[in-house]
Amino acid sequence: MSTTKWWASESFWRKTAIWVTAFMLVVLILLTFDTIKQITAGGSRVPAYSVINNRIYYKLDREKGHMMPIIGAEAPLFGKKLSEEEAEKLVSLGKMTTQAKNCMNCHTLLGNGAYYAPDLTKAWLDQGWGAESVREDMMLRFLQDPGGNGRGYGSARRMPNLNITEEEARGIVAFLKWMSSIDTNGFPNNFKTITQEGDNDY
Amino acid sequence: MTTRKFNWNNLNSGQKVAMKYFIAAMVLFVAQILFGLIAGLQYLIPGLFYNQLDFNVVRMIHINAMVIWMLWGFIGSCYWLVEDEAGIPLVGTKLANLAFWLFAIAVAIVVVVYLVVQIGPGNQQSLWLINEGREYIEAPRWADIGIVVCVLIFFYNIAATFLKGKWSGISGVLVLDLVALAGLYLAGMFYTANISIEQYWWWWVIHMWVEATWEVLVGCIMAWGLIKVLGANRKIVTTWLYIEVALMFGSGILGLGHHYFWIGTPEYWLSIGGFFSALEPVPLVAMVVHAVYDSGKHNFRNKNHPAMGWLIAHAFGNFFGAGVWGFMHTLPQINLYTHGTQWSASHGHLAFFGAYATINIAMFYIAVQHWRGNAYMSGGIAHAWRWKWALALLNIGVMGMTIALLVSGYDQAFIERALEGASWAGFFKAQISTWFQQGMYWRQIFGYVTAAGIILLVWDLLTIGKSESKDALEV
Numbered sequence A: 001m002s003t004t005k006w007w008a009s010e011s012f013w014r015k016t017a018i019w020v021t022a023f024m025l026v027v028l029i030l031l032t033f034d035t036i037k038q039i040t041a042g043g044s045r046v047p048a049y050s051v052i053n054n055r056i057y058y059k060l061d062r063e064k065g066h067m068m069p070i071i072g073a074e075a076p077l078f079g080k081k082l083s084e085e086e087a088e089k090l091v092s093l094g095k096m097t098t099q100a101k102n103c104m105n106c107h108t109l110l111g112n113g114a115y116y117a118p119d120l121t122k123a124w125l126d127q128g129w130g131a132e133s134v135r136e137d138m139m140l141r142f143l144q145d146p147g148g149n150g151r152g153y154g155s156a157r158r159m160p161n162l163n164i165t166e167e168e169a170r171g172i173v174a175f176l177k178w179m180s181s182i183d184t185n186g187f188p189n190n191f192k193t194i195t196q197e198g199d200n201d202y
Numbered sequence B: 001m002t003t004r005k006f007n008w009n010n011l012n013s014g015q016k017v018a019m020k021y022f023i024a025a026m027v028l029f030v031a032q033i034l035f036g037l038i039a040g041l042q043y044l045i046p047g048l049f050y051n052q053l054d055f056n057v058v059r060m061i062h063i064n065a066m067v068i069w070m071l072w073g074f075i076g077s078c079y080w081l082v083e084d085e086a087g088i089p090l091v092g093t094k095l096a097n098l099a100f101w102l103f104a105i106a107v108a109i110v111v112v113v114y115l116v117v118q119i120g121p122g123n124q125q126s127l128w129l130i131n132e133g134r135e136y137i138e139a140p141r142w143a144d145i146g147i148v149v150c151v152l153i154f155f156y157n158i159a160a161t162f163l164k165g166k167w168s169g170i171s172g173v174l175v176l177d178l179v180a181l182a183g184l185y186l187a188g189m190f191y192t193a194n195i196s197i198e199q200y201w202w203w204w205v206i207h208m209w210v211e212a213t214w215e216v217l218v219g220c221i222m223a224w225g226l227i228k229v230l231g232a233n234r235k236i237v238t239t240w241l242y243i244e245v246a247l248m249f250g251s252g253i254l255g256l257g258h259h260y261f262w263i264g265t266p267e268y269w270l271s272i273g274g275f276f277s278a279l280e281p282v283p284l285v286a287m288v289v290h291a292v293y294d295s296g297k298h299n300f301r302n303k304n305h306p307a308m309g310w311l312i313a314h315a316f317g318n319f320f321g322a323g324v325w326g327f328m329h330t331l332p333q334i335n336l337y338t339h340g341t342q343w344s345a346s347h348g349h350l351a352f353f354g355a356y357a358t359i360n361i362a363m364f365y366i367a368v369q370h371w372r373g374n375a376y377m378s379g380g381i382a383h384a385w386r387w388k389w390a391l392a393l394l395n396i397g398v399m400g401m402t403i404a405l406l407v408s409g410y411d412q413a414f415i416e417r418a419l420e421g422a423s424w425a426g427f428f429k430a431q432i433s434t435w436f437q438q439g440m441y442w443r444q445i446f447g448y449v450t451a452a453g454i455i456l457l458v459w460d461l462l463t464i465g466k467s468e469s470k471d472a473l474e475v
Helices: A010-039 A048-054 A083-102 A133-143 A166-179 B014-042 B055-086 B093-116 B125-128 B141-163 B169-188 B195-230 B232-257 B268-279 B281-297 B307-326 B332-338 B340-372 B384-419 B424-431 B435-464
Strands: A054-060 A066-074
Touching: A010 A054, A010 A133, A010 A166, A010 B169, A010 B195, A010 B232, A010 B332, A048 A054, A048 A166, A048 B307, A048 B332, A066 B141, A083 A166, A083 B125, A083 B307, A133 A166, A166 B232, A166 B281, B014 B055, B014 B093, B014 B340, B055 B169, B055 B307, B093 B281, B125 B141, B141 B169, B169 B195, B169 B232, B195 B232, B195 B307, B195 B340, B195 B384, B232 B268, B268 B281, B281 B307, B281 B332, B307 B384, B332 B384, B340 B384, B340 B435, B384 B424
Parallel strands: none
Antiparallel strands: A054 A066
16 A cells, blocks of 8 residues: 655646646746737837837836836938838848847847847947937948947957948948837836937926 | 777667767867857957957857757757667667768758858848857757757657657656757747847747756656666656656746846736746755755665766756856846846856756766676776866866856946946946956866866766776666
8 A cells, every 4th residue: 555645646746747837838828929919019118110210218217217218209310211111121131130240149139148248228329429410420330340440448359340231230220229219127227328319308 | 907898789779879969969068168268268368369250159159069069968868768768679760860960960060150151141041041140049040940850850759769668757758848848949930120029939949948848858867867877766756857847847937037027028027037937946956855865865876976976966056057046136126237247157157067067967977888888887996086076177167167257247237237327338347347357367267177177077988987897886
């Protein structure tokens, strides 16, 4: 006769393992449906690609207690307003270029990647671009010749030359601008942004 | 003096396939450490191989070699134990060998392309032929498809052998786990411009592999290993395995939420991810209790001392690396400041080594013991210092790197994140700060210790048991 208590038996734990796993999977699938709906471009958390036609701010939301992206007045990227399709095409070119150039194995994007170079989540809003008026031009020049436009801030680290064309560079800038508009629950915290027109309105 | 040779006739057909995977895995393990050393040096000498072999390429090979060698170790382990568990020969040996060679050749081509071509223009062709530029699963799309085919052949072989032979608790868990493991890889095989959606599914692959299905897989290998090496009671070990599966999937599936704090996903993930990932160390504690209890119960009398040493190293390494180091920065209140800093690198080094390198090495020792005709490998073997020092150097090396990276990580989190708000200037201010730099120097020194450990490990695996006249201890 077996002296094993029910709570120490093989069959009890086998059933528990199956039911726990199945339950967690169902919860994950339900949450996935909701999450995907919320993060599809054009929603409140992840704006439509045409957001690159507007000025983007990153400000402290006192109610939420953390920083939030704010979409401001019209300020088309490279001075040319794009339709939703054109904007998506440009952002996608940039996104694909960041993959083909393997940016993620030096940089982090939304905090994920490697830690050899700065995070790109809010790179569009970084103070390092000096002034709003020269930002786009500086970004394009830097991406096409990173060695010649070094941005090491006292470190000897330099971005390598990745043979980025002007068209690809424009795509990357569009992608970075769009990414900076994503609601990341306040990450990165306390980010000091570049001064932009209309800053005091928000 | 007797000399035991490596003899393929000592192995069953599944074990012959396993041996090929184990050898290939060791080659990639060495490559992983070599490229790790170069990447570490590039932190200290930023101009090293500038515009020739840049950090992104070196680091990609470092982490890809790791993923593939560990996967090969797992595949090898399954082939190693399948005939023993199922009680019949492997159903498709030829197919298994074919899949191995396809897989190995594909990996070789991918690495050559990584090294020579490196990057391409921003179009689909680059993602299909060169690399996908997505951390851990960088392999170009053609290789993804190849990997899926090879893994399907592997899955067919394992599942069909059990179906034809007999089932056990271990094999049941193993086969169901392999279904999930193979299926999840598909979640990473598409392109989208929407980075939030991309990273959502990308984590399904990465997290569900390393924090769920891989953990359960090594739980199966551990269960089988304890029975074989220690003579542990199958019924008790199987019950433990079910408990671990319940705890692992109970915490790990929704623990996925700790990757969904900052990528654009809704706020409810902060609570769900924080809560469930805080529970993730629980099954790892259970594993330590399980392994130490079983070893003590048998007074550490076992048939393979090096393998037993590495199994114990696995239990503790998994708990500290994945459990403690993961828990340290898993709560969103902390993670807001540590996400994407050297904290992650610190955790990554100890977790991958502690949870997965260790148990694969244990399997390598079990394999060479049989390859040499069931050689004696318990107390008093010749040149025992080699395996002991290999174990010590590898563990001290990785632990040292982990602590050093954590010091740098603390420094980075305070300066770059808390003070400077993650701006580019703040990033570099942290990178050139004295404490950060000191951490990087120590990381490199411990990297060399790790490298010394692997040289000794390779030497030991090639020679252990060679001059033993006795057969393995019966347990």
